[in-house]
Each structure stands twice: as structure tokens, then as C-alpha cells.
Amino acid sequence: MNDGRIMAADFQFYTNAGCFVDESVLVSEKILLHFDNAYNIPNLRGCSAICRTNLPSNTAFRGFGVPQGLLVVENMINDVAMVLGRxxxxxxxxxxxxxxxxxxxxxxxxxxxxxxxxxxxxxxxxxxxxxxxxxxxxxxxxxxxxxxxxxxxxxxxxxSGGFLNQAAALVHVYKDGSVLVSHGGTEMGQGIHTKMQQVASRELHIPTTKIYISETSTGAVPNTCPSAASFGTDANGMAVKNACQVLYQRLEPIRLKNPKGSWESWVEEAFLDKISLSATGFFRGPDLYMDWDKMxxxxxxxxxxxxxxxxxxxxxxxxxxxxxxxxxxxxxxxxxxxxxxxxxxxxxxxxxxxxxxxxxxxxxxxxxxxxxxxxxxxxxxxxxxxxxxxxxxxxxxxxxxxxxxxxxxxxxxxxxxxxxxxxxxxxxxxxxxxxxxxxxxxxxxxxxxxxxxxxxxxxxxxxxxxxxxxxxxxxxxxx
Missing domain, CATH: 3.30.365.10 (Aldehyde oxidase/xanthine dehydrogenase, molybdopterin binding domain)
Structure with missing residues (x-):
């Protein structure tokens, strides 16, 4: 329209999959789930095709196709502005x-x-x-x-696959008051270990200096989901929170008996009273889905x-x-x-x-x-x-x-x-x-x-x- 409102848009996306499919189907799906970006276009249609080429296949990277797909959308907005002179x-x-x-x-x-x-x-x-x-x-x-x-x-x-939104954690409390946290997230420089320390500190009411993070291992936390979709902290944080809440609840009778005691004294007393100082945490995650037949x-x-x-x-x-x-x-x-x-x-x-x-x-x-x-x-x-x-x-x-x-x-x-x-x-x-x-x-x-x-x-x-x-x-x- 003359005022700049876009009434309809039709997009065709073609994904260079290389010689194997790899993650290209999920990439194409994510492109279509984001190509509206921030815009409310009344009549919007998108189609995404995966192209097999003679290039090596590469797995998906940060953004999973969204940065590539949205560039096309924003370029359309720029072209509309140029045509209208606005x-x-x-x-x-x-x-x-x-x-x-x-x-x-x-x-x-x-x-x-x-x-x-x-x-x-x-x-x-x-x-x-x-x-x-x-x-x-x-x-x-x-x-x-x-x-x-x-x-x-x-x-x-x-x-969008609901089963991938789950996470688990394992938290140990030792007799000297130190805490070891194992979770299913992979630290790749994004600071997930730091945030898990903060979650444990907040739930156990102790300083982060007492909390140590164990490197991710399926020996401690099995069946881990990928650290992807920007969901690593959300899922693993909730699992760590769950485990720490279980431990803190176990210590409640001891805290009530000795409210002025220190964390170390409570832990030592719990050990003497044969209270388990290890707990697993689990987060089920939201049941998300996408029905492509009904769109x-x-x-x-x-x-x-x-x-x-x-x-x-x-x-x-x-x-x-x-x-x-x-x-x-x-x-x-x-x-x-x-x-x-x-x-x-x-x-x-x-x-x-x-x-x-x-x-x-x-x-x-x-x-x-x-x-x-x-x-x-x-x-x-x-x-x-x-x-x-x-x-x-x-x-x-x-x-x-x-x-x-x-x-x-x-x-x-x-x-x-x-x-x-x-x-x-x-x-x-x-x-x-x-x-x-x-x-x-x-x-x-x-x-x-x-x-x-x-x-x-x-x-x-x-x-x-x-x-x-x-x-x-x-x-x-x-x-």
C-alpha cells in the first residue's frame, strides 16, 4: 500500500544441504517458523526446499537457518522502502x-x-x-x-520437538560443605557453568565459592539433550534447581534444630544422622509441537x-x-x-x-x-x-x-x-x-x-x- 503496509508476501527458500541431509530439514523448518520476524503481514506464505549439491555437508550453526532466512525478509522491507521512497x-x-x-x-x-x-x-x-x-x-x-x-x-x-526440552542434574554435598554440580549442558564459552553455579548458590543459600562444576559427562547425567536452541540454561538450570531444592528440604529438620548454625555444621550433622547428601534433579520441559499438516x-x-x-x-x-x-x-x-x-x-x-x-x-x-x-x-x-x-x-x-x-x-x-x-x-x-x-x-x-x-x-x-x-x-x- 502507499502508506507502506505490506498486505501479502510469498517467499521461496532454498537450502544448500550439501551432499547429505544432516540437519537441513530442521533448518528449513526453523526458517519457515521465523520468516515473519517482527512483522504482522496479513497474507503470508513461505515454502522451503532442501537442495542436494556437490558441496560438503556442514551441520547447523548458531541461529539454525534463521539469520539466513531473515536476511531475505529484511531485504524485502528495504526494497519496499526504496520503491515507495520512504x-x-x-x-x-x-x-x-x-x-x-x-x-x-x-x-x-x-x-x-x-x-x-x-x-x-x-x-x-x-x-x-x-x-x-x-x-x-x-x-x-x-x-x-x-x-x-x-x-x-x-x-x-x-x-519444537518436545522430547528435547528435558534435562537432568546430579548434585553432591560433601562433609566439608563443598558442593559438586553435574548437569547436562555443554560449556562452549556461553557461561552455562557460571549460571549453574549461581542457581545452586541461590537455592542452597551458600556462596558460589563453595560450589564446583563437574565437566559434562554421561557417566553422571545420562541421555543429555543438545545444548542448543538457546535452551541450555533454561532446561539445565531448572534441573539443578530441582536437585538443590530436594537437598535443602532434607536439611530442614537440622536447620530448625540449630537455626544459628553454619552451612558446614548442618551438613556435618546431616551426615551423622545418615541423611543422603546427594540428589538428582529433573526438568520435564514444555510439551511443544508443530503440526505441519495443519500448519x-x-x-x-x-x-x-x-x-x-x-x-x-x-x-x-x-x-x-x-x-x-x-x-x-x-x-x-x-x-x-x-x-x-x-x-x-x-x-x-x-x-x-x-x-x-x-x-x-x-x-x-x-x-x-x-x-x-x-x-x-x-x-x-x-x-x-x-x-x-x-x-x-x-x-x-x-x-x-x-x-x-x-x-x-x-x-x-x-x-x-x-x-x-x-x-x-x-x-x-x-x-x-x-x-x-x-x-x-x-x-x-x-x-x-x-x-x-x-x-x-x-x-x-x-x-x-x-x-x-x-x-x-x-x-x-x-x-
Whole structure:
């Protein structure tokens, strides 16, 4: 519509599965369960196909297809804005979910915190002021352009297969008062061990210095589910909580007899009274499901929301760019550990920045990977971190569906790295307008300097003759 409302959209997704299926079916399903993102489009249809190719198969990674699928959706929003000649943020805001809402697969949720994240990010990032400053900068500079974008994300937490949402834990209390916790989560740098220590500390009312974590082993906790779907802390935290509550309840008669005693004295007395100081904990998890025949279900326990505003400065002659500033607002309920969670947000954003702007895979015709090693495959480095990088956690947020009213944060914010991609595209659009080019244009991800430079369509690039295949030959530049 002329006011920017999108009344209908039809998407076709094609997943490169490589030579084996691996996790590609689940990846395709997750793409379709998220492709509405933050937008309430009345008539929405999506179809996902898995393609067998001559490339090696790779297992799914952080985001499980969502970062790839949502890039297509957000690019559609940008194209709508270009066709209408309106700012992209207005199109996003016009189509955003509001109040009590329903997903295309009939899952009811509240979009209140999504809108709060959006408004708070615009406020914290001074979006309106910086948007005018970007326009002024672009008018005053011919070969350097700035771009700015603001991107939302709505990410479902938990496994759509209900049996995967269970977890178990084993907690031992020793005679000296020390506690050993074993749980089914895999520590991969996301801080799950730290959070399990905090859960045990809170339930047993003792300092974390007395609590030790045993490395994950099926000898202690069998039949563990994957540490995935951003559900590791939610599930294992509840299992540890259950075990600690059992132990604390066993010590209650001793605490009542000696209320002024220390933790160590209670434990020693319990041992002398032949009270078991070991307990298992179990969390059944929500019974989630998705009926693909009826195209409805409840595949997620809740949604984590986030909004990111990024600004970049682009050199139109080389395609090189620099992230000037990034502001992120995330709704993660009542965080168990804000320091760990902010680190997760920052790390996921940088990982997304690499995915969308740096990490280009190049294969031979036979499927051999050329880009191997740091000399050919570029990952984000310290110099790629935005010059100003601010992360804010949404205040006064509650989540009754997870431990201590927290929310999963492992995967959702990786997609926010696409805000840098769209900021680059905004800068490229400003460069193209200087050459008299308006309207939608293609810019493939990752937006490498070569692609950004060619997309700018400067007078110099236009002098480059095309090859027989229609691609540019930068080495044939003749000025």
C-alpha cells in the first residue's frame, strides 16, 4: 500500500544441504517458523526446499537457518522502502506486530516488549538526529558515504520437538560443605557453568565459592539433550534447581534444630544422622509441537526480542567500510548474569557482522573449498568492532516460562549483525543516487569491499568492461 503496509508476501527458500541431509530439514523448518520476524503481514506464505549439491555437508550453526532466512525478509522491507521512497525504519514500524498478536502458525504472544525494544533503541541511539546527520554528511562528501539502519528480531526459544526440552542434574554435598554440580549442558564459552553455579548458590543459600562444576559427562547425567536452541540454561538450570531444592528440604529438620548454625555444621550433622547428601534433579520441559499438516502449533516456549541500530562509513572507491556506532537493546527478561549475557550479545553481533560482511566462501567447480585459513577466509577482528558499541538490557521485563524469569540469549542476537549489512546498503544507495541511480538494487551477502564498490556504480566502475558472463573485470579498469 502507499502508506507502506505490506498486505501479502510469498517467499521461496532454498537450502544448500550439501551432499547429505544432516540437519537441513530442521533448518528449513526453523526458517519457515521465523520468516515473519517482527512483522504482522496479513497474507503470508513461505515454502522451503532442501537442495542436494556437490558441496560438503556442514551441520547447523548458531541461529539454525534463521539469520539466513531473515536476511531475505529484511531485504524485502528495504526494497519496499526504496520503491515507495520512504525511510526503511518507517516501513518496519508500520508493519510491526503490536499488542496481543498471533504468528502465521497460530501461536499467541505479546509484542509489547518488541515495541519497547524498538522505541528504546531509537531513543538510546539518537536515531532521528543521526539520520539527519548521515544525510548531511552524504551531501557534503562525494567519495565517502555513510549509512544507517535499525533492525528488529523476534526469536523463538526451545526445541519444537518436545522430547528435547528435558534435562537432568546430579548434585553432591560433601562433609566439608563443598558442593559438586553435574548437569547436562555443554560449556562452549556461553557461561552455562557460571549460571549453574549461581542457581545452586541461590537455592542452597551458600556462596558460589563453595560450589564446583563437574565437566559434562554421561557417566553422571545420562541421555543429555543438545545444548542448543538457546535452551541450555533454561532446561539445565531448572534441573539443578530441582536437585538443590530436594537437598535443602532434607536439611530442614537440622536447620530448625540449630537455626544459628553454619552451612558446614548442618551438613556435618546431616551426615551423622545418615541423611543422603546427594540428589538428582529433573526438568520435564514444555510439551511443544508443530503440526505441519495443519500448519499450526506451539513450537516455542517464548520469544526473545532485540533491536539494533548501526551506522557505517563507506569508501566508495575501494568498498572499504568502518562501523562507526552500534546500539543494541535486548529483552532477556531478568538476566541471571548481565555480564555474561551482554558478552553473549556482543559476541553474537560480531559473529553476525562477519557472516554478513566478511566471510565469503569460494569453491572450485568440483566443490573444493578455496577459502581455507586466515590468508583467504576473513573473520571479524578487533579492528572490525564498532568504534562505539553500546548494549542495553530492557528493564522491567518478566518471563514466567524460564528459570528466575530470564530468557535465552545464545542465538537471537546473531541476526542483529545484519544491521551493518543494511547500513552498508544504505550507504551504497546514497552513492548510487549521486550517479542518478534510484530504486532497489542487488547486494549479495557477504557485502565484501569488492561487492560494495561495484554496487556503488561510480563513474570509475562504469568504465569497467563486462566479461562474456556479464560480470565485471576490475583489473580491466581503463581511466
Amino acid at each position: 525511510p526503511a525504519d518507517q516501513i518496519r514500524e508500520t508493519n510491526m506486530y503490536r499488542g496481543p498478536s498471533v504468528t502465521p502458525y497460530k501461536l499467541e504472544f505479546s509484542a509489547e516488549n518488541l515495541l519497547r525494544c524498538w522505541e528504546e533503541c531509537k531513543l538510546k541511539s539518537e536515531f532521528s538526529v543521526r539520520l539527519r546527520a548521515v544525510e548531511q554528511f552524504n551531501q557534503q562528501n562525494r567519495w565517502k558515504k555513510r549509512g544507517i539502519s535499525i533492525i528488529p528480531v523476534k526469536y523463538g526459544i526451545a526445541f 499450526e502449533g506451539q513450537p516455542y516456549s517464548y520469544f526473545t526480542y532485540g533491536v539494533c541500530c548501526s551506522e557505517v562509513e563507506l569508501d566508495c572507491l575501494t568498498g572499504d567500510y568502518r562501523a562507526v556506532r552500534t546500539d543494541i537493546v535486548v529483552d532477556i527478561g531478568r538476566s541471571l548474569n548481565p555480564s555474561v549475557d551482554i558478552g553473549q550479545v556482543e559476541g553474537a553481533f560480531m559473529q553476525g557482522l562477519g557472516l554478513y560482511t566478511l566471510e565469503e566462501l569460494k569453491f572450485s567447480p568440483s566443490g573444493f573449498l578455496y577459502t581455507r585459513g586466515p590468508s583467504q577466509y576473513k573473520i571479524p577482528a578487533v579492528c572490525d568492532v564498532p568504534l562505539r558499541f553500546n548494549v542495553y538490557l530492557l528493564s522491567d521485563s518478566n518471563n514466567p516460562h524460564a528459570i528466575y524469569s530470564s530468557k535465552g540469549i545464545g542465538e537471537p542476537t546473531l541476526f542483529l549483525g545484519s544491521s551493518v549489512f543494511f547500513a552498508i546498503k544504505d550507504a551504497v544507495a546514497a552513492a548510487r543516487s549521486g550517479s542518478g541511480l534510484v530504486g532497489p538494487f542487488p547486494l549479495d551477502s557477504p557485502a565484501t569491499p569488492e561487492r560494495a564498490c561495484l554496487a556503488c556504480a561510480s563513474p570509475f566502475v562504469q568504465k569497467v568492461p563486462a566479461s562474456k558472463s556479464g560480470s565485471f573485470k576490475p583489473w580491466a579498469l581503463n581511466i
